Amino acid sequence: MERAVRYSKKREAILSVLRETNCHPSAEWVYQQLKPRHPDLSLGTVYRNLAFFQAHGLAQSVGVVSGQERFDAIVTPHSHFICNCCGTVLDLPEIFPDSGLKQSVSAQYELAVQRCELTFYGLCSSCSQENQNFKEEPLS
């Protein structure tokens, strides 16, 4: 028995925000974006809808960065870069894991692989530069 799905203005607005940004936001970020136009929006509703989107394949989690789960409305395969310093998450649209790996893992380890995530960690260009500055001008 499928549970019926109904239209909701808030849900639509939440999905729009998620689709119109490329910052891979947290629930809180989405909430703050919508607050001005939807003063009665509740953070709980944002969480509930993000879960809904994941369950329906409209969004996916990029993982937890600095304690907050981050979401992505792009569900086609692509990789991510996460800055260890500021937490920025970037898409790497041209980088894919070797397509044979998924099958290779399934075969070698007797696992039902559904998804594969390739994630790079390091410093984004902005944090990289600041780190350079620190080296040149250490705190007093």
Next chain:
Amino acid sequence: MERAVRYSKKREAILSVLRETNCHPSAEWVYQQLKPRHPDLSLGTVYRNLAFFQAHGLAQSVGVVSGQERFDAIVTPHSHFICNCCGTVLDLPEIFPDSGLKQSVSAQYELAVQRCELTFYGLCSSCSQENQNFKEEPLS
């Protein structure tokens, strides 16, 4: 000015537990393992030492699974499989991301890539079988 590091029985015990398991445990799991032999151990100490190990390159985080951060004392490059059903984390010692990718990302996107994680998600063999059972014998 480097902060001095002192020996500690608890720290050693925590690292041993982490090294002697391949389950990629959470802080709580490590704590429960040590409780019998170290009744006065505190969960806070486990968290503090796991952070210490990460800062000193003795361990790394595998990510957050079902709300709990999971740790690994193996810091050499290898990939992981995470079961979406039971949360089991497995090493895939023979699976590596294409070694050229890291440089490729650094070059193409002007990022200082430090680390690369390749993670597969799906059902482990045990959960896979149970799912099969559900299909054959749906709940009443």
Next chain:
DNA sequence: ATGACTGCAAAGACTTTGCATCTTT
């Protein structure tokens, strides 16, 4: 009218932290 969706606030879960005490050096 039914039942899905939401706001609100409380509860829950995980992790961090302040401070007094204990240990290592």
Next chain:
DNA sequence: AAAGATGCAAAGTCTTTGCAGTCAT
């Protein structure tokens, strides 16, 4: 004796949930 490490418990964050009211169908 000095300073790092720990226990304990409180506090902090992020997320989930119960319930009454609202809205879509």
